[in-house]
Amino acid sequence: MKSLFDELSQNPPDPLFGLNAEYAKETRPFRANLSIGVDIDRPNTAPSIFPVVKKVEKEILEEEKTKTFLPIAGMPEFIDLAGKLIFGPQVSDRIVGLQTLGGTGALSMAGEFLAGEITRSICLSSPTWANHSGIFTKTGLELEAYPYWDGQRVPFDRIVDYFRSVKPKTAILLHPCCHNPTGLDFTREEWKALSDLFLKRNLIPFFDFAYHGYGNGLNEDRLPIDLFMEAGHEMFVAYSFAKSMGIYGERAGALFVVMQNTRARERVTNHLSAIARAVYSNPPRHGSEIVARILGNAAHLKEWEEHLRRRREGLNERRRLFGERLVGEVSEKYEYVIRGRGMFSLLDLSPEQVMRLQNEFAVYIPRSSRINIAGLFPENMDHVIKAIKAVHEKK
Numbered sequence: 001m002k003s004l005f006d007e008l009s010q011n012p013p014d015p016l017f018g019l020n021a022e023y024a025k026e027t028r029p030f031r032a033n034l035s036i037g038v039d040i041d042r043p044n045t046a047p048s049i050f051p052v053v054k055k056v057e058k059e060i061l062e063e064e065k066t067k068t069f070l071p072i073a074g075m076p077e078f079i080d081l082a083g084k085l086i087f088g089p090q091v092s093d094r095i096v097g098l099q100t101l102g103g104t105g106a107l108s109m110a111g112e113f114l115a116g117e118i119t120r121s122i123c124l125s126s127p128t129w130a131n132h133s134g135i136f137t138k139t140g141l142e143l144e145a146y147p148y149w150d151g152q153r154v155p156f157d158r159i160v161d162y163f164r165s166v167k168p169k170t171a172i173l174l175h176p177c178c179h180n181p182t183g184l185d186f187t188r189e190e191w192k193a194l195s196d197l198f199l200k201r202n203l204i205p206f207f208d209f210a211y212h213g214y215g216n217g218l219n220e221d222r223l224p225i226d227l228f229m230e231a232g233h234e235m236f237v238a239y240s241f242a243k244s245m246g247i248y249g250e251r252a253g254a255l256f257v258v259m260q261n262t263r264a265r266e267r268v269t270n271h272l273s274a275i276a277r278a279v280y281s282n283p284p285r286h287g288s289e290i291v292a293r294i295l296g297n298a299a300h301l302k303e304w305e306e307h308l309r310r311r312r313e314g315l316n317e318r319r320r321l322f323g324e325r326l327v328g329e330v331s332e333k334y335e336y337v338i339r340g341r342g343m344f345s346l347l348d349l350s351p352e353q354v355m356r357l358q359n360e361f362a363v364y365i366p367r368s369s370r371i372n373i374a375g376l377f378p379e380n381m382d383h384v385i386k387a388i389k390a391v392h393e394k395k
């Protein structure tokens with residue numbers, strides 16, 4: 001008998017999770033997984049749990065009295081504390097916040113809201129995180145792309161030219177720090193220039209804040225948000241706690257909408273809540289409970305900041321070592337790797353070179369040749385450098 005599903009088409013596997021699954025089957029002793037963006041302590045392990053997260057989980061186990069539903073918009077303390085973390089202590093009534101299913105959920109909800117009520121198109125950096133186009137295509141927004149990479153740096157003049165020609169009221173997706181995949185961010189002056197231009201051209205800033213604390217510091221990484229707030233923008237911020245608290249699978253994220261005044265506050269909340277209600281009804285408790293307990297307790301907060309600082313410094317040090325070896329042993333063009341921040345950098349390799357890394361050296365990176373610096377360790381650095389050198393030399 002014919003099945004309903006016989007004619008079902010096949011989507012390609014997700015480029016990152018698919019590659020990760022392939023790597024799990026890899027048995028060669030010299031191997032390296034530089035694909036998925038997680039921060040690990042040792043090669044071939046899963047990310048460890050931050051000690052302060054374990055501590056508050058024990059508190060939760062002892063003190064939690066109910067598993068009842070959260071409000072549709074999420075846990076109020078979580079939203080309040082996350083808002084203060086992102087916007088500083090002066091979070092105003094002009095900001096509406098909603099708990100979301102990770103940063104992805106925040107992007108997706110904002111996309112649906114934008115498409116339904118505010119604008120027709122969104123402009124993404126080229127290149128950008130692989131999932132952005134999937135998320136926003138699904139919401140019905142038209143996608144545009146601003147140039148973000150010339151092979152070695154961020155071509156700011158071309159970006160400005162591009163934004164001068166974009167239709168007013170286009171949403172512009174920006175990575176406030178640790179740009180995924182290049183690792184290269186705008187300077188303070190460039191952010192200021194963009195802020196002026198966006199105001200003049202009536203463009204909608206939309207920050208995707210997924211690596212807070214992984215760039216230069218918790219305060220430093222907020223720089224563009226501060227500048228745009230000071231300049232009086234209406235804007236969107238999608239925020240993820242996956243990396244900054246190492247709670248990837250708990251799906252703790254938030255969406256904030258900054259408005260010029262409080263007139264539309266209830267209506268914005270109402271629209272976003274309606275989207276959430278129809279998709280998952282209300283968000284999960286555990287991740288937001290962890291975040292609220294850490295951000296709301298001075299001792300836990302300090303411990304988290306300290307742990308995150310150590311992770312950031314360790315990552316930046318590995319980036320420096322890797323970048324210096326690339327420059328010294330492969331090509332001077334890789335100087336930009338040293339300048340980058342966060343987990344990623346682009347190696348600018350062809351898909352053939354990427355496949356050679358995988359087939360000949362068991363070094364796994366996605367076809368885009370984005371490399372996760374957090375997968376590099378003293379144990380595998382020599383092997384990875386040797387592999388990259390080899391695919392550069394032999395055609």
Ligand SMILES: Cc1ncc(COP(=O)(O)O)c(C=O)c1O
Nearest residue numbers: 102103104129180208210240242
């Ligand atoms: C740029 C960027 N935005 C958003 C996300 C999604 O974050 P989450 O895992 O919280 O959904 C990621 C995750 O890799 C990312 O790299």
